[in-house]
Amino acid sequence: MTLEEILFYIFAAGGIISALLVVTRRNPIISAIYLIVNFFCLAGIYLTLHAQFIAVIQILVYAGAIMVLFVFVIMLLNLGNESLLRDGFTWKKVAAGGLGFGVLMGLIYIFMMQIGTPSIEMERATNVGTVEAIGRVLFTRFLFPFEVTSLLLTAAIVGAIVLAKKKLD
Amino acid sequence: MVPLQAYLILSAIMFIIGAMGVVTRRNAIIVFLSIELMLNSVNLTLVAFSAFFGDATGQVLVFFVMTLAAAEAAVGLAIVIALFRRKQTINLDEINIMKW
Numbered sequence: 001m002t003l004e005e006i007l008f009y010i011f012a013a014g015g016i017i018s019a020l021l022v023v024t025r026r027n028p029i030i031s032a033i034y035l036i037v038n039f040f041c042l043a044g045i046y047l048t049l050h051a052q053f054i055a056v057i058q059i060l061v062y063a064g065a066i067m068v069l070f071v072f073v074i075m076l077l078n079l080g081n082e083s084l085l086r087d088g089f090t091w092k093k094v095a096a097g098g099l100g101f102g103v104l105m106g107l108i109y110i111f112m113m114q115i116g117t118p119s120i121e122m123e124r125a126t127n128v129g130t131v132e133a134i135g136r137v138l139f140t141r142f143l144f145p146f147e148v149t150s151l152l153l154t155a156a157i158v159g160a161i162v163l164a165k166k167k168l169d
Numbered sequence: 170m171v172p173l174q175a176y177l178i179l180s181a182i183m184f185i186i187g188a189m190g191v192v193t194r195r196n197a198i199i200v201f202l203s204i205e206l207m208l209n210s211v212n213l214t215l216v217a218f219s220a221f222f223g224d225a226t227g228q229v230l231v232f233f234v235m236t237l238a239a240a241e242a243a244v245g246l247a248i249v250i251a252l253f254r255r256k257q258t259i260n261l262d263e264i265n266i267m268k269w
Contacts, residue, residue, distance in 0.1 A: 008171045008175065012175070012179045016186070019182075019186040020186055022186075022199075022203065022206060023187070023189060023190030023194065028196060028198040028202070031198075031199050032198075035205060035206065038183075038206065038209070039209065042209055042212075045213065046213075046216055050220060051216045051219070051220060051228055053228065054216055054228050054231050057232065057235060058212075061235050062205075062209070062235065062238070065239065066238060069246060070198070070201070070202065070242065070246070073198070073246045077249070077250070077253050077259065096189060097193075100189045101185075104181055104182065104185045107185075108178055108181065111174045111177045112174060128219060128220065128223055128228065129216075129220065133225045134225050134228050134229060136225070137226060137229050138229050138232065141229075142229050145233060149233065152236065152240055153236065153239070155240075156239070156240030156241075156243050157243065159247065160243040160244050161247075162247075163244065163247035163248055164247040164250045164251060
């Protein structure tokens with residue numbers, strides 16, 4: 001077993017366990033912290049795929065910026081009576097779990113049949129994840145979508161301010 | 170060397186966990202966190218395919234998904250704050266004025 005495989009399985013186990021903890025914890029702040037753990041595990045997996053730029057962006061933008069926003073809102077709401085939000089056992093949840101398990105098994109079956117996936121022996125490129133390679137594609141082929149992104153962010157900022165304002169006048 | 174299937178299965182497991190969180194939890198914040206989980210698992214699929222095919226396009230798409238996630242989080246959390254201000258709750262079962 002190479003170091004890459006060992007790291008992949010450690011990060012994969014960490015990712016799955018932290019994902020399970022995100023959806024099962026009762027307190028939102030603990031869920032948010034486990035989601036940050038999950039993001040760090042994913043950044044490690046990106047590094048095993050030689051995607052350095054995405055790994056750094058994952059930590060800077062997701063764990064750094066987006067999660068701060070989440071934790072800030074949880075703090076701002078200051079939920080007092082969390083007992084009202086207690087999620088009890090219902091048959092709906094059992095049905096949802098069974099359905100999700102079925103979909104998961106279907107997906108794993110498709111992946112194992114290797115429909116539309118490259119063969120395992122394919123040599124992996126190590127130079128596509130660098131900042132240089134991504135910047136080259138981003139500023140040539142995807143220049144227009146990249147510029148439209150700024151419009152999306154502006155719309156999101158305006159929308160967030162309008163929605164969160166106390167009175168619309 | 171880790172096969173591509175391992176990355177895809179890990180991504181599928183995380184996506185299903187996120188989807189289960191969205192349909193079973195009633196706390197709006199945790200539903201949002203589950204949506205972030207689902208977006209991230211899709212990102213993992215894109216990066217895995219990009220690395221295995223040797224094409225940077227997938228990683229550029231991940232960049233756009235992250236921008237979208239930031240916009241979604243900002244607007245979604247603003248909606249949660251507005252809802253909390255009106256109804257003093259973030260229990261999704263009690264937010265049903267659009268339900269007929």
